Amino acid sequence: GAGVSQSPSNKVTEKGKDVELRCDPISGHTALYWYRQSxxxxxxxLIYFQGNSAPDKSGLPSDRFSAERTGGSVSTLTIQRTQQEDSAVYLCASSFSGPSxxxxxxxxxxxxxxxxxx
Amino acid sequence: AQSVTQLDSHVSVSEGTPVLLRCNYSSSYSPSLFWYVQHPNKGLQLLLKYTSAATLVKGINGFEAEFKKSETSFHLTKPSAHMSDAAEYFCVAGTNAGKSTFGDGTTLTVKP
Known part of the structure; x- marks a missing residue:
């Protein structure tokens, strides 16, 4: 079956611009994570979504970073007014989850x- | 609170010799423990996981890990290293309470 997909694979942007990164999790996975790897x-x-619960945003480094997950599936990570220190690989992961x-x-x-x- | 400590940031072994990558955890809960591998410019791949069943866990590519509660350790081993094992390895603790905690990673170098 299909795994987790992310797009784009590479993004070059100028300082100050906004970017959107997309993650398509495995179908049926209710937990979704975003990580950054410099x-x-x-x-x-960075952030963790679990079903319909409020996301755990405790890892977001600044208010320039935000993420949403529509319909419990696809997620978008948005970075506003990008800075050079935002340069990194952004990884998305999904998993099954239990009741909690x-x-x-x-x-x-x-x-x-x-x-x-x- | 939960933490994971990978005791070695770099490990270098010769091909055909044993591999030991050390991981200690600290958790208020009884955690699930995982080892992931990341080859250069690749995503992370699960090697093995411990979820309170057998304390000796066998994974892919000949790797195994032993959960030792008394030592709060979950060290990763392989009897004989192969050149293709050169990669970054991450020890991870997870609980039902929410997100997982990653160690800082260990870079394994395999010399011919």
Whole structure:
């Protein structure tokens, strides 16, 4: 079956512009995660959606970052007024989830979007 | 609160020798534990997971990990390294309460 897909695979943008990154999770997965991975670094948690619950936004680095998940499926991560330090690979993952949350289930990762801010 | 510590940021082994990547966790809950692998310019792939069944977990590509509650450890091992094992490895703790916690990663280098 289809895995997690992300688009675009690469995005180059000028400083100050807004960008939108898209994630299509695996059908039936109710938990969706966004992470950021800077060059040579580990994964930085950004935001977590679980079913119809309010998202956990505790990892968003600033108010320039926002994300939404429409219809419990596709998610869009938006970065406004991009800065050079936003350059990174943005990874999306989805998982099944139990009654309370998705942390005990393995995450399936997309290939990522490489964002370069010039 | 939950945390994951990967004790080595870099590990280098020779091809054919054993691999040990160390991971310790701290959690108020009984966590699920995972190891993921990331090859260069690729997404993360699940190697194996522990979810309170057998404490010795076997994964793909000959990797295995042992959950030791007394030591709060979940070290990843492989008897004989292959060149294709060179990658970044992440130890992860997850709970039903919500999001997972990732370690900082260990870079495995395999020398010919």
């Amino acid at each position: 060059l040579g670094q580990g994964l930085e948690f 949350g998705g942390g005990s289930y393995e995450q399936y990762f997309g290939p990522g979007t490489r964002l370069t801010v010039t």
